[in-house]
Amino acid sequence: MSVRWAQVSDAPVVARLLHDFNTEFDTPSPGPAVLTARLEELLPDGRTTALLAGDPAVAVALLTSRPNVWYDGPVLLLDELYVVPEHRGRGIGTALVERLVHDARAAGVALVEVNVDEGDVDARRFYERHGFASGDVAPDERAFYYSRELRPPLG
Amino acid sequence: MSVRWAQVSDAPVVARLLHDFNTEFDTPSPGPAVLTARLEELLPDGRTTALLAGDPAVAVALLTSRPNVWYDGPVLLLDELYVVPEHRGRGIGTALVERLVHDARAAGVALVEVNVDEGDVDARRFYERHGFASGDVAPDERAFYYSRELRPPLG
Numbered sequence: 001m002s003v004r005w006a007q008v009s010d011a012p013v014v015a016r017l018l019h020d021f022n023t024e025f026d027t028p029s030p031g032p033a034v035l036t037a038r039l040e041e042l043l044p045d046g047r048t049t050a051l052l053a054g055d056p057a058v059a060v061a062l063l064t065s066r067p068n069v070w071y072d073g074p075v076l077l078l079d080e081l082y083v084v085p086e087h088r089g090r091g092i093g094t095a096l097v098e099r100l101v102h103d104a105r106a107a108g109v110a111l112v113e114v115n116v117d118e119g120d121v122d123a124r125r126f127y128e129r130h131g132f133a134s135g136d137v138a139p140d141e142r143a144f145y146y147s148r149e150l151r152p153p154l155g
Numbered sequence: 156m157s158v159r160w161a162q163v164s165d166a167p168v169v170a171r172l173l174h175d176f177n178t179e180f181d182t183p184s185p186g187p188a189v190l191t192a193r194l195e196e197l198l199p200d201g202r203t204t205a206l207l208a209g210d211p212a213v214a215v216a217l218l219t220s221r222p223n224v225w226y227d228g229p230v231l232l233l234d235e236l237y238v239v240p241e242h243r244g245r246g247i248g249t250a251l252v253e254r255l256v257h258d259a260r261a262a263g264v265a266l267v268e269v270n271v272d273e274g275d276v277d278a279r280r281f282y283e284r285h286g287f288a289s290g291d292v293a294p295d296e297r298a299f300y301y302s303r304e305l306r307p308p309l310g
Contacts, residue, residue, distance in 0.1 A: 018224065045222075142272075
């Protein structure tokens, strides 16, 4: 399964996978056209990046970068990781995360972050197996991700 | 208590407060000089911002910005919020968060995020009181913050 970094010309492919992700999990999506336009705006600036697996692509990892005062290097947040249903269980998620960590390390990234739903035990195990920790993963020493929305999402 | 956005010339003030924060909570700090240099590098670019309360400053909120594909506007992560011990319990944290949300909304920010230790019940209540939620804050529907460090912090 080939893994590659998305180019701006891949915006429609990334958009379609993100749309399918939200649709599968009953999360609102603004639709592939709006997402394509948004990605065509975001991908050129380099802070938003995406990995694609397969040709045609059957999986995507979407990442955003920000600085952090404690590290001499950027922090990458794994915003989304999606493998289409009929290709799950074949190690594609692992291939994406391994490529991400490999290339991030080579690029001087200091920290890779991901927010995982408490109830999504499979995802938590997946990230723990790949070296991610929430605190030391002991109850009461983990960290919760909180947010407050100030504007509605696109759509 | 006056609240204002830090200028680049405030880098030593922000650095001292961040250093005191980590020292108080037994977290390693690279020291005020290294933090000052890092802030002098980060603050001009606009993605890292800080609010200061008091004159001389007795509290700081440190923020970093990133894009997000689902929103037409940036996402702000509240990386650090610190009030010096002798000024706690006077609403300074509230003043910082209210100013942050007010100015963020005016600037078109879509989402404000913060990661809070599970065991820090006071902090969790503080953010919940200010409109932040982790999922719907019901057990099993909250989200955990996970990370994997690829490089050691500064220091």
